[in-house]
Amino acid sequence: MKSFTYERAASPAEAAAAAARIAGAKFIAGGTNLLDLMKLEIETPAHLIDVNGLALDKIEATADGGLRIGALVRNTDLAADQRVRRDYGLLARALLAGASGQLRNKATTAGNLLQRTRCPYFYDTNQPCNKRKPGSGCAALGGFSRAHAVVGVSDACIAVYPSDMAVALMALDATVETVCADGTTRRIPIAQLYRLPGETPHVENVLESGELISAVSLPKPVGGAHIYRKVRDRASYAFALVSVGAIVQRDGTGRVALGGVAPKPWRVAAAEAELPRGAKAVTAALLADAKPTRENAFKLPLVERTLGAVLRDARA
Amino acid sequence: MAKVSFVVNGEARTLDLDTRTTLLDALREHLHLTGTKKGCDHGQCGACTVMVDGRRINSCLTLAVMHEGDDITTIEGLGTPQKLHPMQAAFVKHDGYQCGYCTPGQICSAVAALDEIKAGIPSHVSADLTAPPQLTAIELRERMSGNICRCGAYSNILDAIAEVAGRTS
Ligand SMILES: Cc1cc2nc3c(=O)[nH]c(=O)nc-3n(C[C@H](O)[C@H](O)[C@H](O)COP(=O)(O)OP(=O)(O)OC[C@H]3O[C@@H](n4cnc5c(N)ncnc54)[C@H](O)[C@@H]3O)c2cc1C
Numbered sequence: 231m232k233s234f235t236y237e238r239a240a241s242p243a244e245a246a247a248a249a250a251r252i253a254g255a256k257f258i259a260g261g262t263n264l265l266d267l268m269k270l271e272i273e274t275p276a277h278l279i280d281v282n283g284l285a286l287d288k289i290e291a292t293a294d295g296g297l298r299i300g301a302l303v304r305n306t307d308l309a310a311d312q313r314v315r316r317d318y319g320l321l322a323r324a325l326l327a328g329a330s331g332q333l334r335n336k337a338t339t340a341g342n343l344l345q346r347t348r349c350p351y352f353y354d355t356n357q358p359c360n361k362r363k364p365g366s367g368c369a370a371l372g373g374f375s376r377a378h379a380v381v382g383v384s385d386a387c388i389a390v391y392p393s394d395m396a397v398a399l400m401a402l403d404a405t406v407e408t409v410c411a412d413g414t415t416r417r418i419p420i421a422q423l424y425r426l427p428g429e430t431p432h433v434e435n436v437l438e439s440g441e442l443i444s445a446v447s448l449p450k451p452v453g454g455a456h457i458y459r460k461v462r463d464r465a466s467y468a469f470a471l472v473s474v475g476a477i478v479q480r481d482g483t484g485r486v487a488l489g490g491v492a493p494k495p496w497r498v499a500a501a502e503a504e505l506p507r508g509a510k511a512v513t514a515a516l517l518a519d520a521k522p523t524r525e526n527a528f529k530l531p532l533v534e535r536t537l538g539a540v541l542r543d544a545r546a
Numbered sequence: 547m548a549k550v551s552f553v554v555n556g557e558a559r560t561l562d563l564d565t566r567t568t569l570l571d572a573l574r575e576h577l578h579l580t581g582t583k584k585g586c587d588h589g590q591c592g593a594c595t596v597m598v599d600g601r602r603i604n605s606c607l608t609l610a611v612m613h614e615g616d617d618i619t620t621i622e623g624l625g626t627p628q629k630l631h632p633m634q635a636a637f638v639k640h641d642g643y644q645c646g647y648c649t650p651g652q653i654c655s656a657v658a659a660l661d662e663i664k665a666g667i668p669s670h671v672s673a674d675l676t677a678p679p680q681l682t683a684i685e686l687r688e689r690m691s692g693n694i695c696r697c698g699a700y701s702n703i704l705d706a707i708a709e710v711a712g713r714t715s
């Protein structure tokens with residue numbers, strides 16, 4: 231690990247200002263992704279700003295009947311919150327499908343959103359990787375790509391974005407609240423938070439230098455059946471090959487987002503219009519522009535079957 | 547270097563550490579509490595599990611300097627050879643190990659996992675999200691999935707935990 235200086239931030243605005251001012255500074259929350267990457271020198275911050283002391287660990291009701299989740303709320307606490315379990319079951323389910331009990335006790339809302347890909351070539355510093363080292367190439371193209379993305383990919387990168395939680399937040403129309411380096415705040419719909427790789431896979435989201443996530447807010451509950459189904463190589467403690475998060479209403483309408491198939495949580499408005507017609511039609515619209523590799527083409531039928539199971543569960 | 551003070555197994559400790567020191571390395575290399583094990587050093591095995599303020603975490607994926615004022619319990623703080631914690635005694639009784647390398651992490655994790663069930667925290671296998679979770683074998687298995695045992699002592703580990711939980715699996 232490269233050496234770094236360390237400070238505890240005193241307020242969100244000071245944290246954001248310091249992160250923009252100090253070269254090579256990064257926020258650290260639970261540390262479960264950042265430290266992992268620092269040990270491998272994939273991340274090499276010169277300065278760490280510990281945001282754990284900022285009082286951003288509350289879950290509060292909002293005036294419009296929704297919920298505001300502090301950036302530092304631990305994944306365990308979010309999944310255990312009675313309001314989340316009752317009104318946003320999809321979110322609780324997605325959180326509980328991720329990582330392990332120990333990791334969820336540390337992982338935070340903001341850190342989970344900004345976790346980086348698990349592409350094995352991104353982790354292996356002996357391999358070319360455009361995300362880790364822009365311009366060096368992509369070892370996954372033509373390499374082992376069974377776990378990689380099938381939609382939203384580019385010739386520069388086919389990595390999957392790994393968060394389960396974010397799939398649920400996408401279907402729930404969450405909004406990410408931030409504090410910028412100049413002290414101003416902004417609200418970013420989660421659908422606009424992540425960037426597709428294009429020519430610049432190292433730029434993963436729209437956050438600016440120093441911008442701190444302070445909270446994630448959810449609109450008021452929409453009812454319906456909340457289902458998160460994750461398909462993986464072992465029954466627990468593994469990342470998704472494919473996951474489907476859905477909210478299905480009695481009349482068959484609803485929302486669907488996918489994990490494990492794209493560089494961001496994947497949701498397509500036109501696909502949701504197909505919901506009353508069933509899994510095949512929805513999948514065709516969700517994966518219309520899919521560009522699978524020989525090794526991960528199995529994800530296309532897997533999405534359709536997983537979605538089929540979800541829709542069956544929703545009717546039950 | 548940075549100074550950090552925390553309580554480990556009931557004893558106040560102050561250390562001057564390189565900021566890069568993980569909590570795991572602080573415990574093992576600086577406080578010589580070598581019960582906590584380093585398996586993968588990347589959050590993938592659970593051998594380093596300790597409790598911080600009563601919650602289980604992977605001590606390999608957290609910096610020691612981030613634990614100012616915290617209350618840390620390691621396997622050495624749960625019980626002693628003369629006075630075993632009930633979970634330690636159950637692991638001995640049910641032969642919940644072979645090489646023993648994963649065992650301190652398994653035991654710390656198991657103690658905290660039972661507390662999590664008691665606190666009503668749901669899991670991936672809880673059928674009803676709004677109901678309190680049940681003390682079933684499938685719940686225990688899911689909740690212990692963050693602790694890998696290379697020797698495959700899982701069924702005996704489960705028996706030990708189930709006994710402490712007050713039921714036979
Ligand atoms: C073995 C293993 C298995 C896992 N399995 C899964 C899984 O199945 N599903 C899943 O979804 N996840 C999984 N994870 C990933 C885990 O969910 C993430 O590591 C965790 O959510 C990251 O949160 P954190 O608070 O620890 O983030 P950190 O590591 O502290 O930070 C991550 C990133 O977010 C930035 N950041 C943190 N807080 C803020 C803020 N407030 N504002 C702006 N930037 C911020 C940091 O600078 C850093 O870049 C797994 C991890 C491990 C190690």
Ligand code: SF4
Nearest residue numbers: 349359360368387388
């Ligand atoms: S898929 Fe993306 S992250 Fe993986 S090696 Fe290629 S450029 Fe790197």
Ligand code: FES
Nearest residue numbers: 585586587592606
């Ligand atoms: S050593 Fe920490 S999880 Fe493996």
Ligand code: FES
Nearest residue numbers: 644646695696697
């Ligand atoms: S007893 Fe050997 S790893 Fe578990």
